[in-house]
Amino acid sequence: MPEQDPSARPRIRELAEIGGRTDTRDVLAHATAQAHREYDDYFIVDIDAHVSEDHFWAEVLELIDNDVWRHIGMDQLGKFAGNNALLNIQPGMSQQSVGGRIGHQGRKEPLDGVTGHPFVGAARRGMDAMGLDYQVVFPSAMLLLGMHPQDEIEVVLGRAFNRWLTEVVLPQDDRLKGMLYLPYNTPEACEELVERYAGDDGIIGYTVCSTRNNPVHSDVYTRLYKLIEDSGKPLAFHSGYHWGDPSFAQLNRFLSMHALSFTHYNQIHVTNWIINAMPERFPKLRMVWVESGLAWIPFLMQRLDHEVLMRPSEAPGLTRLPSEYMRDMWYTSQPMERTSMELLEAGMKAFGAETQLLYSSDWPHWDWDAPSTITRLPFLSEQAKRNILGLNAARVFNLPTDRRKPAAQRVLQDRPGIS
Amino acid sequence: MSAAQHEIVVAGLADLEERERLVVEVDGVELGIYFHAGEVRAWHNVCPHQGGPVCQGKIMPRTVQTVREDRKNGGPAFHPSDRTIVCPWHGFEFDIGTGRHPSAPGIGLRPIPVRVQGDDVIVTIRGDQPGFPGR
Ligand code: FES
Numbered sequence: 001m002p003e004q005d006p007s008a009r010p011r012i013r014e015l016a017e018i019g020g021r022t023d024t025r026d027v028l029a030h031a032t033a034q035a036h037r038e039y040d041d042y043f044i045v046d047i048d049a050h051v052s053e054d055h056f057w058a059e060v061l062e063l064i065d066n067d068v069w070r071h072i073g074m075d076q077l078g079k080f081a082g083n084n085a086l087l088n089i090q091p092g093m094s095q096q097s098v099g100g101r102i103g104h105q106g107r108k109e110p111l112d113g114v115t116g117h118p119f120v121g122a123a124r125r126g127m128d129a130m131g132l133d134y135q136v137v138f139p140s141a142m143l144l145l146g147m148h149p150q151d152e153i154e155v156v157l158g159r160a161f162n163r164w165l166t167e168v169v170l171p172q173d174d175r176l177k178g179m180l181y182l183p184y185n186t187p188e189a190c191e192e193l194v195e196r197y198a199g200d201d202g203i204i205g206y207t208v209c210s211t212r213n214n215p216v217h218s219d220v221y222t223r224l225y226k227l228i229e230d231s232g233k234p235l236a237f238h239s240g241y242h243w244g245d246p247s248f249a250q251l252n253r254f255l256s257m258h259a260l261s262f263t264h265y266n267q268i269h270v271t272n273w274i275i276n277a278m279p280e281r282f283p284k285l286r287m288v289w290v291e292s293g294l295a296w297i298p299f300l301m302q303r304l305d306h307e308v309l310m311r312p313s314e315a316p317g318l319t320r321l322p323s324e325y326m327r328d329m330w331y332t333s334q335p336m337e338r339t340s341m342e343l344l345e346a347g348m349k350a351f352g353a354e355t356q357l358l359y360s361s362d363w364p365h366w367d368w369d370a371p372s373t374i375t376r377l378p379f380l381s382e383q384a385k386r387n388i389l390g391l392n393a394a395r396v397f398n399l400p401t402d403r404r405k406p407a408a409q410r411v412l413q414d415r416p417g418i419s
Numbered sequence: 420m421s422a423a424q425h426e427i428v429v430a431g432l433a434d435l436e437e438r439e440r441l442v443v444e445v446d447g448v449e450l451g452i453y454f455h456a457g458e459v460r461a462w463h464n465v466c467p468h469q470g471g472p473v474c475q476g477k478i479m480p481r482t483v484q485t486v487r488e489d490r491k492n493g494g495p496a497f498h499p500s501d502r503t504i505v506c507p508w509h510g511f512e513f514d515i516g517t518g519r520h521p522s523a524p525g526i527g528l529r530p531i532p533v534r535v536q537g538d539d540v541i542v543t544i545r546g547d548q549p550g551f552p553g554r
Pocket of ligand 1: 466467468469470471472473506507508509510511
């Protein structure tokens with residue numbers, strides 16, 4: 001090998017292993033590079049992200065408005081339950097990180113030196129690194145609360161989380177937005193929360209965690225739906241899993257249970273919503289279905305159309321086919337199944353993705369999607385990509401579309417993925 | 420060799436043997452260099468899935484399914500010698516030696532020519548190579 005001329009010697013920079021303590025900006029440096037090359041001028045709204053609030057669970061527990069439950073929560077926090085105090089998630093069955101292979105799931109990133117609340121600092125790092133203008137944050141650890149046998153706990157935690165979100169987190173950065181947690185097992189408590197927060201600018205919608213067995217068409221919810229419809233803000237059903245459900249308890253791998261359960265709960269709720277003609281009774285209520293991917297949507301459209309055509313007497317409130325009502329709803333993109341571009345394209349056409357699809361990252365969960373999952377789809381027009389990445393969300397959630405993020409190039413200059 | 424490509428010493432062999440993996444950026448191209456089973460390999464640090472920093476993830480033994488007598492399930496086990504590169508973004512795994520995904524051999528890492536001369540590990544980088552971060 002000839003000797004290299006020192007002046008022409010290449011610059012070699014070593015990159016470190018990425019793990020659970022790696023700075024978000026380093027984990028996402030490739031996404032920042034993608035933003036710089038491919039979508040820096042796009043307006044991007046991320047409808048579903050989870051900055052892990054369990055690290056700040058003590059702050060949420062402190063805001064519980066019932067002395068007894070607060071006492072029990074704080075007692076558990078310092079003992080066996082730790083950051084899962086009062087929650088019904090089962091840490092031993094939370095295998096999302098694939099044995100630690102995916103470090104950002106449940107990460108413990110040092111946040112010393114960030115300005116403001118560390119939650120906000122971590123979220124800002126993620127938003128800047130991915131090139132997001134806005135991000136809607138959602139609680140991770142509370143996703144299973146709908147299955148908690150103690151309704152009172154869902155109510156006190158829901159109220160405390162909403163206070164923490166609106167009083168501690170959202171005021172610190174108006175690029176962060178929230179969807180109010182609705183303790184759906186107790187409709188009266190939901191109504192009271194909607195009435196209290198309807199005018200809060202940081203709250204851009206309401207969320208029900210889909211993992212639960214409540215029939216969404218029940219009359220116990222009609223007042224709640226009317227209040228939400230009147231507020232002009234959308235209602236989102238955020239799906240999840242529940243390995244304790246007897247059907248899913250047959251599945252012996254996390255991946256199998258995860259693949260089926262996240263689509264299952266939203267399929268049940270959409271089916272009840274449509275077959276009971278709720279869109280006819282609440283025509284202005286904007287419905288958003290979160291984190292079930294996309295492949296289930298064309299399946300359910302065809303399946304329900306097929307059944308309704310044969311049994312119209314069982315869905316007498318419908319004046320259109322189920323697929324037509326489904327085309328009026330909104331869906332978030334992640335986790336977007338794309339091993340077959342033909343199927344994905346057909347599915348997107350079926351529900352009108354150009355106007356009805358909302359980009360979501362689900363960061364920092366293990367199956368998150370970068371904005372490039374949309375910009376790289378070969379069959380979408382430039383306008384469709386812009387709609388899906390942010391303009392549809394701006395319409396649904398009433399967000400201004402001026403640029404809020406720093407230039408990707410500047411983000412890379414400040415922190416070039418050194419690890 | 421075309422004018423657009425050049426050879427670069429990126430590591431010492433003894434050092435690489437000890438560390439098993441080294442990830443570097445050379446003039447804007449990111450790559451992982453691996454020593455495994457007496458062989459040296461170099462792969463672009465760009466995952467075929469979403470462009471993640473694949474070489475910066477964990478290195479794990481490949482997980483295999485064992486089968487007991489009468490075709491009964493013997494449970495998962497770590498392969499005694501096969502090692503995989505795990506992408507830290509979503510967990511795609513790739514064999515260190517072949518660069519192929521264990522369940523989908525059609526999906527794989529992009530190789531970078533690499534050779535050893537004495538103690539030098541030398542890679543060939545092409546200026547027009549699509550190996551820039553996240554591509
Ligand atoms: S980018 Fe590598 S697994 Fe997704």
